[in-house]
Amino acid sequence: MTDYSHTENIGQEERWYLRFNYYHRFLHALVIISFLGLVFTGMPLKYSHTGWAQTLAGLMGGIGAAGKIHRVFGTITWLYFFLHLLFAAYYVVKLRDEPLLKWFLGPNSMVPWIKDLEDIIGHVFWFLGMGERPKFDRFTYWEKFDYLAVFWGVGIIGFSGLMLWFPEFFSQLVPGWTFNVAIILHSDEALLAAGFIFTIHFFNTHLRPEKFPLDHVIFTGRISEEEFQHERPLEYERMREQGTLSSIESTPPTRTSLLWAQIIGFIAYGMGLIMILFIIYSALKELR
Amino acid sequence: MRKVIFVTILLLAAASSALAMSTSDCFDCHSDDTLTKAVRGNEISLYVDEGIYGQSIHGDLECTDCHEDLAAEEDEHEEELKPVQCSNCHEDAASVMEVAEHPADCSDCHGKHDILPQSDSRSSVYDLNVPGTCCTCHSDQETPDVCVQYESGMHGIVLIRSGMIFSAVCNDCHGSHDIRGAGDPASMVARANINSTCAACHQGVAEKYKKSIHGEIFADSPEDAPVCTSCHSAHDTERAMDDTFLLTVVKRCSSCHEEMGYTFSKNYHGQVTGMGYTRAAQCPDCHGAHDILSIDDPASMAHPDNLVATCGKCHPGANRNFTLYMPHADYHDAQNYPMLYYVYLAMVILLTGTFAFFGIHTLLWLIRASIEKSRNRSGGVH
Numbered sequence: 001m002t003d004y005s006h007t008e009n010i011g012q013e014e015r016w017y018l019r020f021n022y023y024h025r026f027l028h029a030l031v032i033i034s035f036l037g038l039v040f041t042g043m044p045l046k047y048s049h050t051g052w053a054q055t056l057a058g059l060m061g062g063i064g065a066a067g068k069i070h071r072v073f074g075t076i077t078w079l080y081f082f083l084h085l086l087f088a089a090y091y092v093v094k095l096r097d098e099p100l101l102k103w104f105l106g107p108n109s110m111v112p113w114i115k116d117l118e119d120i121i122g123h124v125f126w127f128l129g130m131g132e133r134p135k136f137d138r139f140t141y142w143e144k145f146d147y148l149a150v151f152w153g154v155g156i157i158g159f160s161g162l163m164l165w166f167p168e169f170f171s172q173l174v175p176g177w178t179f180n181v182a183i184i185l186h187s188d189e190a191l192l193a194a195g196f197i198f199t200i201h202f203f204n205t206h207l208r209p210e211k212f213p214l215d216h217v218i219f220t221g222r223i224s225e226e227e228f229q230h231e232r233p234l235e236y237e238r239m240r241e242q243g244t245l246s247s248i249e250s251t252p253p254t255r256t257s258l259l260w261a262q263i264i265g266f267i268a269y270g271m272g273l274i275m276i277l278f279i280i281y282s283a284l285k286e287l288r
Numbered sequence: 289m290r291k292v293i294f295v296t297i298l299l300l301a302a303a304s305s306a307l308a309m310s311t312s313d314c315f316d317c318h319s320d321d322t323l324t325k326a327v328r329g330n331e332i333s334l335y336v337d338e339g340i341y342g343q344s345i346h347g348d349l350e351c352t353d354c355h356e357d358l359a360a361e362e363d364e365h366e367e368e369l370k371p372v373q374c375s376n377c378h379e380d381a382a383s384v385m386e387v388a389e390h391p392a393d394c395s396d397c398h399g400k401h402d403i404l405p406q407s408d409s410r411s412s413v414y415d416l417n418v419p420g421t422c423c424t425c426h427s428d429q430e431t432p433d434v435c436v437q438y439e440s441g442m443h444g445i446v447l448i449r450s451g452m453i454f455s456a457v458c459n460d461c462h463g464s465h466d467i468r469g470a471g472d473p474a475s476m477v478a479r480a481n482i483n484s485t486c487a488a489c490h491q492g493v494a495e496k497y498k499k500s501i502h503g504e505i506f507a508d509s510p511e512d513a514p515v516c517t518s519c520h521s522a523h524d525t526e527r528a529m530d531d532t533f534l535l536t537v538v539k540r541c542s543s544c545h546e547e548m549g550y551t552f553s554k555n556y557h558g559q560v561t562g563m564g565y566t567r568a569a570q571c572p573d574c575h576g577a578h579d580i581l582s583i584d585d586p587a588s589m590a591h592p593d594n595l596v597a598t599c600g601k602c603h604p605g606a607n608r609n610f611t612l613y614m615p616h617a618d619y620h621d622a623q624n625y626p627m628l629y630y631v632y633l634a635m636v637i638l639l640t641g642t643f644a645f646f647g648i649h650t651l652l653w654l655i656r657a658s659i660e661k662s663r664n665r666s667g668g669v670h
Contacts (some may be wrong), residue, residue: 208653
């Protein structure tokens with residue numbers, strides 16, 4: 001775990017490596033901003049019968065205004081989705097340095113494969129004290145799940161959202177009852193996404209004891225050698241053997257960037273926690 | 289002897305003319321504004337303003353025309369007078385008052401010595417003054433206060449704030465002398481009569497209503513149909529285009545159409561309406577208001593054949609496909625909406641499955657990672 005209390009000489013003695021480039025970090029910033037924006041402008045409609053939803057919508061200037069802001073963040077979501085697809089295409093065509101199939105099923109792709117299944121089982125065995133912790137590579141199975149969940153989520157929520165935004169246009173292509181279906185998908189998939197990100201993703205990536213209180217790598221892009229060796233031993237070893245480690249060696253994160261990582265991270269935690277409490281409160285109220 | 293008889297007759301005549309009290313005799317005393325008497329411990333003024341009386345509609349009458357019991361009195365009279373009988377002249381109004389149950393005296397509404405013609409703007413029963421007159425008794429009489437409600441209602445605003453004399457005042461709906469409780473079948477505001485009472489002004493609406501499904505039911509059994517006041521408040525009447533009406537119209541319709549109100553509130557139009565967004569469709573936007581018809585009626589706005597036009601009011605370019613949207617769908621209802629039900633069920637399974645798996649995963653991880661961490665820490669001590 002990184003200790004930020006003595007940041008004077010942070011990482012002076014340690015080597016640092018670049019895990020995420022500017023583009024990755026920029027896209028993740030867009031994801032954070034648009035996701036929080038969508039959740040806060042969208043959930044009031046899903047829970048329109050509750051007091052908090054009405055207050056929240058009121059703060060934004062009414063549910064009509066909330067709906068307009070929601071569409072702005074929806075647009076940002078489609079934007080990062082396409083920006084990512086562009087990058088993915090660029091990676092596959094230009095940056096990829098291994099054969100297509102080998103890359104596709106290998107550690108540098110987000111595609112889940114047999115190793116991930118083994119890791120899930122191995123990880124759970126480790127949880128239960130029945131074995132060693134699996135050695136992870138560049139992308140762990142829960143990171144791939146997060147990534148594909150966003151892919152799936154933007155697909156389902158984004159497309160149903162577009163349908164509901166432009167019903168007159170889409171009704172030229174599909175019958176009107178598909179809007180009824182779109183509402184269910186949009187709403188419940190959004191609940192899944194918000195619930196997942198604000199609890200599971202936050203824990204897996206930031207809040208678990210090894211990372212607590214925050215893993216700054218998505219903000220600073222940098223990972224220390226010690227953490228690299230511990231968290232992603234397979235990637236570290238492979239790159240060391242290939243002699244490519246030096247290509248990603250980087251300067252330590254600056255104090256300013258760490259401060260920003262914490263500010264952004266804790267704001268997101270706070271907003272997530274508030275929304276989770278709202279959702280749980282509403283769910284309990286509905287049960288009664 | 290004859291002389292004696294003659295003088296006696298003269299004296300009697302003089303005496304009798306002195307006995308019959310004249311109006312000016314009355315004012316000898318009653319123009320004194322300090323003249324009072326005590327009634328059950330309260331001091332009551334006996335002053336009558338001669339000028340005001342003179343200008344009143346009864347100004348040409350003698351006091352004794354109304355205070356009949358004084359006609360035979362001399363200067364001094366009994367303190368207790370008999371009640372004035374307006375009915376002696378105003379037979380029609382009095383006979384109506386007698387059968388109605390309004391527990392008021394003529395003077396409560398019309399005044400006493402200051403009565404003016406109804407058309408005089410100073411009259412207590414002049415249209416602009418009627419609410420004030422009625423409210424001397426009816427304010428605070430009921431909860432909610434009808435007088436406060438009337439003032440904030442459309443009729444009150446038009447009358448009081450805009451000063452328009454044609455607005456409805458109390459007696460337009462409740463009657464002038466024939467005032468009866470709403471429970472009395474003969475009352476102007478009784479359920480069976482309220483429509484025609486409103487129609488006195490809102491004739492155009494009444495015509496539409498008669499042709500509507502509500503009007504049709506009303507013609508057969510008034511008890512089973514909504515009347516004007518079922519949807520429009522009686523005293524704090526809103527304008528139908530105002531937010532306060534649009535945001536509560538669903539509740540009003542739902543008081544009978546409960547199921548439809550529920551399913552509406554579960555869908556987009558209803559959700560945003562519930563949050564104060566009036567631009568979304570409410571019941572009348574799709575079903576009509578006074579001219580509402582059964583959706584099975586080919587003339588209904590909500591009949592499938594007319595939906596393109598109806599949806600198109602808000603959704604320009606809406607086509608036949610568009611109208612297949614189900615604004616009252618209920619995805620909990622597997623019988624009527626199996627498709628939506630199974631989509632919903634699939635989502636529930638997806639959410640439950642995902643959260644169950646990762647919930648357990650997270651919990652186990654937390655426990656293991658905590659154990660490892662404390663082990664490393666204690667390991668460090670050695």
